[in-house]
Amino acid sequence: DAGVTQSPTHLIKTRGQQVTLRCSPKSGHDTVSWYQQALGQGPQFIFQYYEEEERQRGNFPDRFSGHQFPNYSSELNVNALLLGDSALYLCASSLSQGGNEQYFGPGTRLTVT
């Protein structure tokens, strides 16, 4: 039973560029959430996708956008990268019903120079 997978593992981008991160949820899960974790901080909620729609969104600008595909996999896109976007980006999947735990992927380490 494959867990949550994310690609790429590491990424280095230049300020102003655009980046796409990918996530495949744990088998059987239908909900995907994305988090940004800066060094020494807790995960900050970016947004959540269910049934290919953004259901909830945290306090992040429109430069952060996403998509969920029919197979439940998801992408996170960040436009016009800023130095402050450097962080570990975590994808988590879960069942849509309340009370179920989220399972996390290994994350994508994004460095913006």
Next chain:
Amino acid sequence: AQKVTQAQTEISVVEKEDVTLDCVYETRDTTYYLFWYKQPPSGELVFLIRRNSFDEQNEISGRYSWNFQKSTSSFNFTITASQVVDSAVYFCALSEARFPPQFYFGTGTSLTVIP
């Protein structure tokens, strides 16, 4: 609004000591869920335990135990006889009963177990 507070930023203990990680939460919901996650240096968050708001029974799993008290809005995590492998950042989280639920994480407690 939902909020999770982990007041302990960093804790260091000597191997074999017991250690308790504190978690205090805020919510207006009557139904909610609490979680603990472990983030080792490798970076991946590992699920440890889930508790629903109607179940205040304490739970023990090996060297780990959890104390859930609604009266004080706390969900504390104790590691007995700590080991070096317990060194990690531990996060407490709260989720709603809505569909689909959003998770709210604390800022984490970094635990270092010294051999």
